[in-house]
Amino acid sequence: MVRAPCCEAMGLKKGPWTHEEDNILVSYILTNGHGNWRALPKKAGLLRCGKSCRLRWTNYLRPDVKRGDFSKEEEETIIYMHAMLGNRWSAIAAKLPGRTDNEIKNFWHTHLKKRLNPNQFIKKTKPRTANPDEPKEEDKFEDQISPVFIQNESYFSENITESNSVDMKQNSIDSFEEYFHDFDEILWSEEFTVTGEEEDGSIGLNFGKPSLSNEDSISFWLNLLAESGNLE
DNA sequence: AATGGAGGCAACCGCGAGCTG
DNA sequence: GCAGCTCGCGGTTGCCTCCAT
Numbered sequence: 616m617v618r619a620p621c622c623e624a625m626g627l628k629k630g631p632w633t634h635e636e637d638n639i640l641v642s643y644i645l646t647n648g649h650g651n652w653r654a655l656p657k658k659a660g661l662l663r664c665g666k667s668c669r670l671r672w673t674n675y676l677r678p679d680v681k682r683g684d685f686s687k688e689e690e691e692t693i694i695y696m697h698a699m700l701g702n703r704w705s706a707i708a709a710k711l712p713g714r715t716d717n718e719i720k721n722f723w724h725t726h727l728k729k730r731l732n733p734n735q736f737i738k739k740t741k742p743r744t745a746n747p748d749e750p751k752e753e754d755k756f757e758d759q760i761s762p763v764f765i766q767n768e769s770y771f772s773e774n775i776t777e778s779n780s781v782d783m784k785q786n787s788i789d790s791f792e793e794y795f796h797d798f799d800e801i802l803w804s805e806e807f808t809v810t811g812e813e814e815d816g817s818i819g820l821n822f823g824k825p826s827l828s829n830e831d832s833i834s835f836w837l838n839l840l841a842e843s844g845n846l847e
Numbered sequence: 848a849a850t851g852g853a854g855g856c857a858a859c860c861g862c863g864a865g866c867t868g
Numbered sequence: 869g870c871a872g873c874t875c876g877c878g879g880t881t882g883c884c885t886c887c888a889t
Contacts, residue, residue, distance in 0.1 A: 631857070631883085653874065669875075670858065705877060716877070717857080725855050852888085859881075866874080 628662040632671050636661060640668055641676050674715045681713030685722055693719055694727060 632640075643659035649672065652665035661668065674680070685693070689711055696707040704716035704723075711719065 629859075651874075664859095665874085666860090666876095667858075673876090674857075702878065720878075721856055850889085852886105854886080855884090857881105857883085860879085862877085862879100864874105864876085867872090868870105 626662060627656075627664050629667070632675075636663070637671070637676060640672060644672060644676075670717075674717045679713055680715060685714075685726075689714065690727065693723060697723065697727075 628636075639659055639661055643655065643661075647658070649655055649669070652669045655661075655665055656663045656668050659668075663671075692711055693707060696710055700706050702720075704720045708714055708716040708719050
């Protein structure tokens with residue numbers, strides 16, 4: 616199959632986005648929706664490829680993108696989900712409202728990965744398609760989880776009191792199961808709902824459905840653009 | 848104050864999946 | 869069923885900032 620060229624180079628801009636480009640993209644999407652990403656930049660008057668626009672929107676400009684440091688809970692979720700799913704960042708991001716796969720991926724590589732023993736970290740990326748011959752995700756869970764968490768001394772330092780390595784290993788698994796018992800139920804329940812503005816100022820989300828209504832999104836950006844003087 | 852290295856993050860690239868005609 | 873296309877994902881790169889010397 617012949618792949619369609621993504622950015623037929625000529626004249627298309629690359630590199631960091633400017634505020635003006637951001638404003639154009641946001642205004643266009645809020646007015647028209649993104650529709651066909653490939654056609655969007657031309658319609659919006661941007662010298663970018665559709666891919667670049669989509670990435671910019673999903674990772675940075677979307678109103679429900681949560682910026683700022685990851686909370687302890689979010690870190691724990693990432694570690695837990697990564698132990699279960701491997702490098703399936705989009706799947707992990709789906710469990711962290713307001714966080715993007717790119718952000719999580721970066722956070723993992725720059726912060727969390729360091730806490731793990733690299734020699735023990737052998738989990739490979741899972742293929743996106745389910746192979747019927749392979750064991751189910753749940754069946755493989757134990758095999759995946761132990762090397763990561765057992766080696767993560769800092770993570771379990773509060774729970775592990777035994778110095779004996781064998782006991783420690785078992786304790787780690789027990790601690791893990793105990794520690795994440797409630798967590799698991801929350802993560803795998805479809806209703807992971809937070810609404811309205813949170814106490815910390817972050818945007819509330821209805822997990823499992825669009826986090827903000829279109830109307831809310833428009834209001835958000837109209838206000839923002841109006842404040843910055845970029846929208847009449 | 849200058850400089851070089853390390854770390855962090857935004858953005859790009861290439862591939863596979865899924866949709867459509 | 870096939871070919872062409874778009875979209876989404878994960879890996880990687882490169883720039884910018886910070887910090888140590």
